[in-house]
Amino acid sequence: MKIEIRTAKKSAKILVRYGIMNKVRKQGFGSKGVLAAAMLLLISAFCVYPWWETSAMGESDIKVKIDGETVVFQSGYGEPFIDANNRTLVPVRGALEAFGAMVSWDEANSMVIVEKDRTMVKVPIGNAAIIVNGVSVMNDTAAVIQNERTYLPIRAVFEAFGAGVSWDDSNRSVVVNSDGSGSDNNSGSGTNQPAVPGSTGNHSGSSADDKEMRAMWISYLEYMEMPKNEAGFKAAVDKMFDRSVELGMNAVIVHVRSHSDAMYPSAYYPWSIFASGTQGIDPGYDPLAYMVSAAHSRGLEFHAWLNPYRVTGYGTYWNQTAASNPVRIWQSDGDPANDRWALLHKGEYYLNPSVPEARALVINGIKEIVENYDVDGIHFDDYFYPTVNDKDASLCFDKPEYDASGSSMSIADWRRNNVNLLVKDIYSAVKQINPKVEFGISPAGNVDNLRRNDSYFVDIDTWMSKSGYIDYIMPQLYWGFERKDSSGNVAAYAYENNLNTWIKLAAKGDVKLFVGLNMANAGCNVSDNNQVSEWLRYNDIIARQVLAARATGKVDGFAFFRYAMFNSSVAKGEVENLVKVCK
Template sequence: MRRLLRWAATAAALPVLAACTGTPPEDAGPAEAGADARPIPAECEAAADLPKRQMRGVWLTTVRNIDWPSEPGLEAEEQKEELRAQLDAAAELGLNAVFFHARPTADAVYASDKEPWARYLTGEQGGDPGYDPLEFAVREAHARGLELHAWFNPYRVGWKDPDLDGLSGDHPAVEHPDWLVEYDDQGWLDPGLPEVREWVTGVVMDVVDRYDVDGVHFDDYFYPYPAGGEEFDDDASWEEYGDGGDRDDWRRSNVDALMADVHAAIEESEPWVRFGVSPFGIYRNAGSGPGGSDTEGLESYSAQYADTRAWIEQGSVDYLVPQLYWERGFSAADYEVLAPWWAEEVRGTGVDLYIGQAAYRVGEDGEKAWEGDGALARQLDFSGGLPEVGGDVFFSMQDLRGRAQGAMERLSEDHYALPALPPRAGGGEGRPDPVGGLGAERTGDGGVRLSWDPVEGARSYAVYRVAGDGADDPCALAGRDNLVGVVGAGDGPSFTDTAADTAAGAAEDGSGGGDEGLRYFVTALDRYRTEGAPGEGEAVAAPTG
């Protein structure tokens, strides 16, 4: 049996383990105080059977009070209490990101000088809830080690009753009535107007510049979903800007331009903020044109004029979350057809792919595929085996805490038993400093409480537990095998490993090193999600008896 590595006495060994943490590009320069940190060597990457980065997200919807707040008009403290409970539940389910609905109907779930307060807060559009929900959500999410992506509907103004009938005087559709197009029972800002594109980009950047969000997220609402017998009346903008070309191509070019504008603005201002979209799950059917999927359903390419392939090719998005809300084996839109199709589209492009999962369908009447606690795990059993699939996002929070609770608990056992770090943002230079001042003490109930000194610039921390003789393995931190927690940054960061004695006992029984106890390591992650080198490890003796 190999001896437990003595980090304090063998300082030269630190760079070896440090080399196995983080994944910046090969030419990234190390931070001054973390000069020993280097990219993961190829042999360490190969040794990581379980990659430690994975998107595990949930949509938290505010429109029509689907997820939060439970009803309009609650007092500020009641709203905060409900939101804390939602974020607690997300963390307990093993998730690491919340997609918070910040702009549901060209209004704001945050303090804005550009658009009025959303009516879902107080019951009246423009009604001040008495606090800033987005600011509160960001702070509370980060405290739990969760990312927060601000979710925007770029064009939707809302439903006629009560949204369009109750627009406040400072709503953009009231101040610019020529921007509004009514279609079926809804209202939309006209995507064909350059001033609308400029406005939406400005709204997004107002949030990016003022709030510490981790991402900006658009859903599938660009041009509206088709309604039988209805025509989207953009004749005026078409006549002024269409240049006599194909109208469908022009509409797609309008959406393409918005995507490029928003991505470029974020990249220039706050490049660590990731920009992504969750399009409808079918881009195009193979029968409609080259490159489509073997499906027979509504196409986002021709229905919402969302050309996701162009966004991938042009680098207008950092990630995609196609809404694959159909089960494995569904003839018109088979999950087993669509997940590989999307994986092929992003392969080698640098665009990350996560799958939008239909938690709302669990237990659906008459649908055998969605019965039982294995309904969601079955989906991930398939798509989780595709190398390009970097995680999943679930719709929506109320379902994870309701009809899909059992299915999510089963999924957590099968797929989320170990924590995961969030995906890394592109760019950034160097790494956070190594964590110092790590201390450990037993809690008396089989756990170990860790505390350490804050690291400047840290957004979160990763906590690793390595058993006995595995502590000197230079690749011990390369995967998530030994990751036990992700902790939000704070003035006095800490983590309690409640399963410490269980882990030590398991090591003694089978994996080796239990008689020599455990050793803990902590690393810091910055706003790019770049991981720093581990500081000196802290040993905890095996429990007696």
């Protein structure tokens, strides 16, 4: 068979033997689609490491197996062969159609488009990259038209769909598993391994690796549904951790202090209401010790999750706080000097971030965790300052402290500095006790909101550009790919836009970037300014979010909110699709 393709803008000359053009017409393509369809019949390129020395194209004994079935290439599709550069090539259309993908040709942009299960992969000719759901993934080879044929970095394409790709030397077969299993997962440096065009690092592929964090958030909301006796609590923990492993997680982020309380015996905080059912009552065992041991026995990292300032709120109210709660003591001891160490704001109590004694309480509580338990990390979420209004005396929170401070900073920067003092001191305290323990924060995901002057007051720009604050940042990117703003445009905080914003922030320093994703959205009518919510139209959004983040090569892992949501019936499809890319 001899085929010649020459392209120049809108014209092309095609010489075809063995009736390829007739095959195209018989498949029902219109006259304008003949050229594109004929080209697709010719696209070949499964670029893998050379396994023999001959460079001549001839009768091939190389096979392609997809999910255990050997691909039979139709006449005219070509056969696997070794090219003059000692690269093994496999006809792409036959392979991808056997994989269940749709293949098309974008003539205007000179690229091949492959679609399957709502994943779209674009492969531009002459560009060392593929584009996976709009995210560019760099490769070590480019798609080219050479020697009258088009060659694609097809392994990267298969892996973009979550497939595993490997080389079976004994049977001289390229093996593709659509469930992601069996991948060689390297750069193709060995003689029995396929090359990996498009590999840019540990997290650029579509399947999980051992260095990538995949963490399950387990919050006090889970505790609310758990037994308050030792045997029942431990059994529930075992079930959660077993399920987390089953889902492909390698870490758990578990609430140990959500409301200025403790899931362990503390010298500074009362026992949590979630341990015994009553704040301040000893449950008779150490829940944290058991959870750390249970996690590690299953190969899970354990990150202790704390809310630094919250005292009351959903789950624990003022009438449920123990007499031993430090805030209740401050409010009832008759000493006016400590009355404002905690503040009542919109009906709930918070530690006052501007008070050194309040900061010391938080730091001491963290020290005792790192000193007494083999935790892998200390973790804060997005609960810092509440939303304030400095023009309203009932909502100005710690403005009296600012007024008394004589600070030359603006009140917003002063508040940010209060949080910075806490964060930096915690980092220092943790590292002095155990340098291996990581300290990380999971702020709200919309950067514009974080930089507002009336809420949060988290100084992400400082944390991520200067050393001595945090080891990792885990923004909560809880929006879909299609989230729109009020004008109907894709929002700045839609997933991919937001991801790129955080990647640029992370590039300012050495802080690890993890991404927080929200399984609570799955199957729900989440308001996103679309006619029908994206979360109702798709059941693979979170899986695609993981793939898109991995494709950047800049994301070190993920956390998923939260455990109970993974057992929701409406999230079943989303969970199943996520598991495919987590294991």
